[in-house]
Amino acid sequence: AKEKGRNSFAFYCRDMHKTQQMRLEISNALRQALENREFELHYQPKLNLHTGRISSAEALIRWQHPEKGMIAPGFFIPLAEEYGLIVDIGAWVIDESCRQISQWRAEGMAPLRVSVNLSAGQCRRDDIYTRVMKTLSLYGVESKYLELEVTESMVLHDPEQALQVFRALSDDGVQIAIDDFGTGYSSFSYLRRFPSKALKIDKSFVDGLADDIGNLEIIRAIVSVAHNLGMRVVAEGVETIEQFDLLRDNGCDYIQGYIISRPVRASEIAGFIVESERR
Ligand code: C2E
Numbered sequence: 001a002k003e004k005g006r007n008s009f010a011f012y013c014r015d016m017h018k019t020q021q022m023r024l025e026i027s028n029a030l031r032q033a034l035e036n037r038e039f040e041l042h043y044q045p046k047l048n049l050h051t052g053r054i055s056s057a058e059a060l061i062r063w064q065h066p067e068k069g070m071i072a073p074g075f076f077i078p079l080a081e082e083y084g085l086i087v088d089i090g091a092w093v094i095d096e097s098c099r100q101i102s103q104w105r106a107e108g109m110a111p112l113r114v115s116v117n118l119s120a121g122q123c124r125r126d127d128i129y130t131r132v133m134k135t136l137s138l139y140g141v142e143s144k145y146l147e148l149e150v151t152e153s154m155v156l157h158d159p160e161q162a163l164q165v166f167r168a169l170s171d172d173g174v175q176i177a178i179d180d181f182g183t184g185y186s187s188f189s190y191l192r193r194f195p196s197k198a199l200k201i202d203k204s205f206v207d208g209l210a211d212d213i214g215n216l217e218i219i220r221a222i223v224s225v226a227h228n229l230g231m232r233v234v235a236e237g238v239e240t241i242e243q244f245d246l247l248r249d250n251g252c253d254y255i256q257g258y259i260i261s262r263p264v265r266a267s268e269i270a271g272f273i274v275e276s277e278r279r
Pocket residue numbers: 044059060061072073074077090093117118119179180236237238239256257258259263
């Protein structure tokens with residue numbers, strides 16, 4: 001057992017070294033990616049069930065690595081948060097979203113609201129209010145066309161400060177949505193104080209919907225509370241027609257998921273909207 005212990009210690013040291021090496025490499029690669037413009041935003045449409053139209057889309061970052069190909073945000077965003085690069089990457093996302101909104105408008109497309117995901121670090125280490133307002137005015141974009149998707153865990157660190165910032169943004173017309181609702185520690189009292197116009201039901205509730213009556217009850221409860229607080233309800237990760245029907249019949253306002261569309265390039269979204277209007 002002693003022998004084994006020593007071996008695993010040596011192993012541990014070597015692994016530590018390797019891990020540190022790898023972390024350094026990834027953090028350098030992320031820095032370079034920003035410089036070399038390797039990031040891209042893809043957009044996933046949300047269907048408004050009341051109008052039958054696509055009036056907004058979520059911006060989702062992609063990393064087009066020159067050798068490794070497309071890298072998903074689920075992999076590199078947590079690393080960027082850890083290495084302190086999320087403020088710069090997040091600033092790029094806000095800038096690129098606003099630039100794209102103004103480009104779509106210049107191309108004559110009907111205005112689309114874009115939802116941007118925020119990370120906790122962006123609230124803590126960046127003046128997010130000034131960043132957002134400056135970027136909107138730089139591109140001449142009206143604030144109502146930008147939505148910020150915020151998770152409950154983002155706010156936990158300093159709830160009072162976060163509430164203040166999001167209230168200020170909301171007062172100036174920027175939309176706030178609560179993302180991944182139901183997965184964190186949100187209490188209903190927090191919901192009431194939060195200046196959000198939309199609430200996104202996490203995919204994990206949508207997944208088991210067709211065969212688990214418990215999930216349907218949870219969704220009904222969330223919809224009821226959200227509507228009473230004046231918020232729209234968006235269901236994310238909707239893949240099947242059964243899920244779609246249940247969500248529509250139980251009061252959801254927007255549907256987002258592969259059943260409508262995967263996230264697509266900015267250039268594809270105009271065509272997609274024209275298609276869906278024709279249907
Ligand atoms: P999220 O905000 O919960 O985004 C939804 C994720 O579900 C996206 O994954 C989307 O592509 C995926 N999705 C949408 N519809 C379906 C569906 O019907 N089925 C399935 N299986 N998946 C679906 P993605 O693009 O890989 O993003 C993962 C996460 O990375 C996001 O989760 C978000 O937390 C984060 N993220 C993405 N872009 C950004 C960004 O620009 N900034 C920050 N801070 N985080 C981002």
